[in-house]
Amino acid sequence: MTFDFIPSPLRNKFVDYARLLRLDRPIGTLLLLWPTYWALWLAASGFPSWPNLIIFTLGVFMMRAAGCAINDFADRKVDGHVKRTNARPLATGRVKPFEAVALFLGLALVSFLMVVLWTNTLTFYLSFGGLVLAFIYPFMKRFTHLPQLFLGAAFSWAIPMAWAAEAGELAKVTWLLFLANVLWTVAYDTLYAMVDRDDDLKIGVKSTAILFGEADRAIVAGLQTFVILILISVGTQAELGIAYYLGLLGMAVLFVFQQHMIRYRQREECFRAFLNNQWAGLSVFIGLALDFALR
Template sequence: MTVRIPTLPLREKWPHYMRLMRLDRPIGSFLLLWPTLWALWFAAGGFPSIGNLIVFVLGVFMMRAAGCAINDFADRDWDGAVERTHQRPLATGAIQPREAIVLFLLLSLAAFSMVVLFTNRLTLYLSFGGLALAFIYPFMKRYTHLPQLFLGAAFSWAIPMAWAAQADQLSRLTWLVFTANVLWTVAYDTFYAMVDRDDDLKVGIKSTAILFGEADRLIIGIMQALTVVVLFMVGHQCGRGVWFNLGLVAMASLFVYQQHLVRHRDRQACFRAFLNNNWAGFAVFVGLVLDYALH
C-alpha cells in the first residue's frame, strides 16, 4: 500500500529531489557516460578536447537526471504498485507532478545551453533529437512492448552528438557505435525489466522482458554477442589493436557472467546482472584509452 506524504516545505524536499534525479543511484549515468566517452575518443582518434570532455560529462549527468524526472512523471500512477518503485517521490506524494516537469525542463535547458555555448551547429541540431527521445521514451511502455528500444535510442543519441562536437561531422563508424550501444542498452534494460516483470503484468506495463517471455535469456545473449561483434568491427576499421580487443574480451566475459547470474530469473540476480553492465562499458573505455595511448 502506498503511503502519501504531506506537502513538505521546500527546504525539506531537497533529499526527495535528489532521489528523483537518482543522484543516490548513479548507475544510469555511468551507463550513459561510457558510450559517450567511446564516441569522443573514436572521433578524436585519441584524447578529445578538454572542453568537449567537460561539456559531455556534465551533459550526461544532467540529461540522465532530467530523464529520471520525466520517467517518474510518466510512471507516477504505476510506481506505487511496483515493489521496486513504490517509494519513489512522486509515488508517495513527496514531490508533485508539476515539480518533476519543471525539473525536467530546467535540467534540459541547462544541458542545451552548454551545447549552444560550447559546441558547433551540427551538435546543436542533433540535440533536438536527443531531447525528443528523452521526453517520449518514458511514455512508450504504455503503447509498445519495446520501450527498451526507445531507451536504447535515447541513451545512444549522445554518441552522434559527441562525435559531431569533436569531429564536426558524422561517419558510418558513428552509426556503427550507435547500433552497438542500442543493442547493449536493450540487453541490459531487459535484465532491468525482468526484475519488475510480475508487477508489470499486473498493472499493464509493457516491456521486452514480457515480449521475449521464456526466450529472454537467449535474445539478450544474441544482442550481447552482436554488441561485441559490432564494436570489434569499429575497432578494426579504426585500426585499434590488442588493448581495445582485450576490453572487448572483458565485456564478453562479463556478459557470460551476467547470463550465469540470471539463469533462474531471480529478481535480485537480474538486478545484479543489470548493475554489472557498468563494468562492461568501463572495460571497453579503458581498453580504448590504453589502445590509443600505447598503440
C-alpha cells in the same frame, strides 16, 4: 558534514529532489557516460578536447537526471504498484508532478544551452533529436512492448552528438557505435525489466521482458553477441589495437557472467546482472583509452 542550519522542510525537499533525479543511484549515469566517452575518444583518435569532455560529462549527468524526472512523471500512477518503485518521491506524493516537469525542463534547458554556446552547428541540430527521445521514451511502455528500444536510442544519441562536437562530422563508425549501444541498452534494460515483470503484468505495463517471455535469456545473449561483433567491426575500421580488444574481451566475460546470474530469473540476480553492465562499459572504455595512449 551536517546541514542542520538548513530548515528541515527545505532539507527534506532537497533530499526528495535528489532521489527523484537518482543522484543516489549513479548506475544510469555510468551506463550513459561510457558510450559517450567511446565516441569522444574515437572521434578525436585519442584524448578529446577539454571543453568537449567537460560539456558532455556534465551533459550526461544532467540529461540522465532530467530523464529520471520525466520518467517518474510518466509513471506516477503506476510506480506505487511496483515493489521496486513504490517508495519513489512522486509515487508517495513527496514531490508534485509539476515539480518533476519543471526539473526536467530546467535540466534539459541547461544542457541545450551548453551545446548551443560551446559546440558546433551539427551538434546543435542533433541535440533536438536527443531532447525528443528523452521526453518520449518514458511514455512508450504504454504503447509498445519495445520501450527498451526507445531507451536505447535515447541513451545512444549522445554518441553522434559527441562525435559531431569533436570531429565536426559523422562517420560510418559513428553509426556502428550507435547501433552497438542501442542493442546493448536493449539487452541490459531487459534484465532490468525482468526484475519488475510480475508487477508489470498485473498493471498492464509493457516491456521486452514480457515480450520475450521464456526466450528472454536467449535473446539477451543474442543481443550481447551482436554487441561484441559490432564493436569488433568498429575496432577493425578504426584500426585499433590489442588493448581495445582486451577491453572487448572483458565485456564478453562480463556478459557470460550475467547469463550465469540470471539463469533462474530471480529478481535480485537479474538486478545484479543489470548493475554489472557498468563494468562492461568501463572495460571497453579502458581498452579504448589505453589503445590510443600507448601509440
